[in-house]
Amino acid sequence: MKVTDVLVKCLENEGVEYIFGIVGSETLDLADSLSKSTKIQLINVRHEQGAAFMADVYGRTAKKTGVCLSTLGPGASNLLTGIASAQLDHSPVVALVGQAGIDRHHKESHQYVDLVKLFEPVTKWCTQIQASPTVPSAVRNAFRTAAMEKPGAAAIVLPENFSAQMIANEPLMVSPLPVTEPAMESVYAAKSLIEQHIKPLLVIGNGVVRQDAVFELQLLVEQLESPAFHSFMAKGVLPKDHPQNFYTFGFNENDLVLSGLQEADLLIVIGFDFVEKLPKDWNKKKIPVLHIDSLPAETNDYYPAKVELVGNIKQTLQLLNQTSLTKKPWEPTGNLKEVIKTAYHLNPESGNMTFTIKNMLHSIERLTNDDTIIISDVGAHKVSIARTYQPKKPNGLIISNGLASMGIAIPGAIGAKLAAPDAPVICITGDGGAMMNFSEIETAKRLGVSFIIIVLNDSVLKLEVQQMDKKFGESYGAAFTNPDFAKLADSFSIQGRRAKTLADFKAVLTEALERPNEIFLIDTVLEG
Template identity: 45%
Template sequence: MKGSDLFTKALLNENVKHIFGLPGEENIDLLDSISKTDIDFIVTRHEQGAAFMADAYARVRKTPGVCLSTLGPGATNLLTGVANAHLDKVPVVAITAQASRDRLHKESHQNVDTIALFSGITKYNRSVIVPDSIPEIVRKAFSISMKEQPGAAHIQLPEDIGSMETDEVRMIPIPDEAIYEANGSIVKKAAKLINSAKYPIILAGNGVIRSRSWDMVRKFVEVSGIPIVSTFMAKGILPYDDPNNLFIVGGRPFPIELRPLIHSDLVIAIGFDMVEYDPIIWNEDSSRSVINVATTMAETDEHFPVAFDLVGNINITLDLLLRNIEKRPLTKEFMEIRRKRKEFFESPGTGKEIIPKAVIKVLSENNHENTLVISDVGLHKVWMSRYYQPKFPDRTIIYNGFASMGGSLPGSIGAKKANPDLDVIAVMGDGGFLMNVQELETAYRLGISFTAIVFNDRTYSLIEKHQEDHNLSPKYIHFTNPDFDLLAKSFHSEYFYADEAKGFEEALKESRRSDGVKIIEVKIN
């Protein structure tokens, strides 16, 4: 068999169902091998879009997403999406073609050191040197991408390896997931520290979603009485009206009186990734001790002083803690912070925020169990992270590690391929929308349905906000836009327009009555 046939067998061994990518001269053998299997190869319009699709696919299915490109410019185009997945701890396996090995040592057409390019944004990064090593390399890439803190992996397949003949090689079996837990005596000491704290608080992060441990976190809050804040990705663990829900943290800090972590003396970080909210913002003086409950040891940081590192299965660790924790009432201080935060969320807002805040309120009131909301990056991400209130966990994607613009539109395609029953809504600014707008054709060709909400103010608004915060005149942030109605029609998409909450609610309800891509332009003055 050819090396590409063996590579495809290894992918099937990993239960790969979909691959997102583009063809190239150097990967035609692999594409030919894939075409003879049940793997669905999805042709995208740009490699960056393919990587974003694989990212969202992995978040929804909780298995590695796979993207593929040719060498050179195809590989470099994948980088942004792969980096976005890696810093958000998403398991993505990127496969790139490469020149034949006989010209790798010299300057040659489209030949760049792809392994070096991917070295800083992957957990595993290898080139296939001999065909017989393919099963081991593929198994290791998928395994490492999922282990402990997930992340990206990269496999480089030189052109000549794909076409080279090789003998049948046995596939590497996939082992059962290991169940492990923190040491019982350490858990008891950690529980003692929690019981002695005056103002303990739970900080729930993306790891809760990755490990699907939100039910146990919810039980932990209910049984212990300890209030909770969550990062953007961990939204929805508690309902909006639960008195122990002190809402979200991260991004641009709230006013000091609205920041629960600063008013605590012990932070129980559950599934928290450091990249989600820099501890220097909420623990500048390092006075708050931290109990880290996660699948990996905590990152070393002077503002994240770990008293106990409870490493293991999050569900098991929390269950052990609950056996040793005394229930407490919600303190008046935290009750007051919740009251002030609710007032802040429910106020009409000011200036440029008025329309988006009203729109997001409508979106919060009209989401259900199957609604997945994907937020792009820009000033609207600040609004979404603060004001959007999902009713369920694992139904929000807000890019917050690498935080790349342009991911929500292709991400919607990946999410729908992972779970066609999802009601996917992408929220984006006009800047991010046009960065990967070409993938509207991919969605139409595949018969994908989702709604894209586009805030149109013809401005890179987050940069404008930073300039204003630093008393600088806004510069180099304005642009023009196409007619979104005509653009939608050219991509066979439905178009709706809104410039106030009532009009948006009507457009949202109407958009859910039909298939295909629906674009709702929200004009911001």
């Protein structure tokens, strides 16, 4: 078999269902090999950035490694933003990247750049094929590395001169990742540490979701009866009305949750990724830490880990729960939970029909079912969504909070829908983010996947305007004009509606939810 035939067999062996990408001259043999596969569908997209975003959200939602493809030069550099996003959000993704033949690497050559050097800073592991027989080991190592905690991106660079060479190699056996757990002496040390403190507080991160430890986390919270805060990417780990749920933290401004954190005498930090918020921003008092994560703590002045439980978070919490922890009930002063609920608009105001993003989010909560997946793009609305929207389950809200790149929502919705075809999917995007990858609507239409797109139409980069107004008293360089989004939707042969009032929005959203086999775009003009 030629090298690309073996490569496809290796990808099939890894359980790959979809490859998102654009083929080029350097990957024609790979496209030919994929055309013969009965297990893998090549999804040709409109931009490589969209391909990487699709692979990222598919990986998070399906809980398996997403795969994307590009050719060399501009194709590879277009892929880079989405790969960096997957890396910082700890989403398992493998990138297959075409490259010029080895004979062109030692001199200035058309479209040639050193892709290993380009991808190394934004991946866990990157390699270039140097000899054809190494393809199976490169593929196995890439998938294993991408999936290992903490997950992230891996890249394989494929020089075109190897593609058609004939080899006899077979895929390597896929073995499960090792599951580790802390020694019992560390578990009892953690129990002792908790017993020594009066006001422990739980800080919950996305590792709990990644490692399917939500049930075990909820048991721990119910044993302790102590307050619990969660990061943007861990939303949904506790029910909205759970008595210990003190909601989301990690905001740059008006982070009311932090006042409660300052009253704690021990922080039980579980699966938290520093990429979401550095400890110096939320543990200014340097409160002692019980660190529970898949990797050892990055200790510093603001993260004084007294005990570390390192290993699979699900297994670790099972062990800790078995020690019969003493209840540690307490509540932050000042009726903090009600203050947060009011400030974060967690309770809809009865009879208030103002068309704000908060009321829009409450309408989405009321009208959607438990399986609904919301994809948030990046911008001022991401902050509002992180404050106000309460998903009904973990991964019910996908927020990019590592690289936090605009443009993820529309391609991300495609990835989510392919991973969970029976779940309603809604992407919420600003007009800036929408226009970055609007072309992927054609990809969705061609694939026959359906979801709802909500465009927040205000003709500015609102977050930047807010920041500049605060700093300078005025804004500059953040305004633009928009097309008629409803007409633009019509040009893609999808449903497009404009909502100028909350009543309009509810009616259109209800219609869209009742027609689950269509793509609906709702152009919203909010009042504030």
